[in-house]
Amino acid sequence: MRKTKTVLAAAALALTAALAATTPSVASSSVSSAPASVSAAVMADGYVHVWEHTGAGGATCRWSGDDSDYRFNTGCGDMNDKVSSARNSGYSGSYEDVLFYENTERRGSFVCLPNGAYWESMPDGWNDRVSSHSWGSAC
Numbered sequence: 001m002r003k004t005k006t007v008l009a010a011a012a013l014a015l016t017a018a019l020a021a022t023t024p025s026v027a028s029s030s031v032s033s034a035p036a037s038v039s040a041a042v043m044a045d046g047y048v049h050v051w052e053h054t055g056a057g058g059a060t061c062r063w064s065g066d067d068s069d070y071r072f073n074t075g076c077g078d079m080n081d082k083v084s085s086a087r088n089s090g091y092s093g094s095y096e097d098v099l100f101y102e103n104t105e106r107r108g109s110f111v112c113l114p115n116g117a118y119w120e121s122m123p124d125g126w127n128d129r130v131s132s133h134s135w136g137s138a139c
């Protein structure tokens with residue numbers, strides 16, 4: 001519980017910083033609680049989202065670009081070997097799919113999350129395993 005609060009506080013700080021640096025019109029809640037019925041038709045927001053628990057639960061992170069090391073993230077702390085659900089709501093185009101790698105620096109085995117897809121739980125063998133990701137056109 002203490003750790004969750006720390007993560008949320010850090011996320012709030014980073015969100016504030018991000019909003020100050022960009023446009024205030026993209027404000028979004030750091031606690032995602034979209035109803036299950038929405039998951040089939042994901043609204044594109046340009047981000048890949050991951051969560052600590054299945055069903056979009058617990059701590060969350062999102063990126064619009066690549067991330068080579070899930071241990072260190074601005075605003076959402078350590079997500080290394082913790083990801084249990086994920087959503088690709090990136091914009092469709094040339095780099096619309098997300099490749100999740102088992103190791104940092106995009107090394108090792110990977111799984112591909114297609115554009116617009118939501119994994120309520122990770123594929124077999126991938127719970128608490130992802131350590132980095134990149135955008136691509138590989139699914």
Ligand SMILES: [Ca+2]
Pocket residue numbers: 051052053054081082083084127128
């Ligand atoms: Ca987890």
Ligand SMILES: [Ca+2]
Pocket residue numbers: 080081101102103104128129130131
């Ligand atoms: Ca890993």
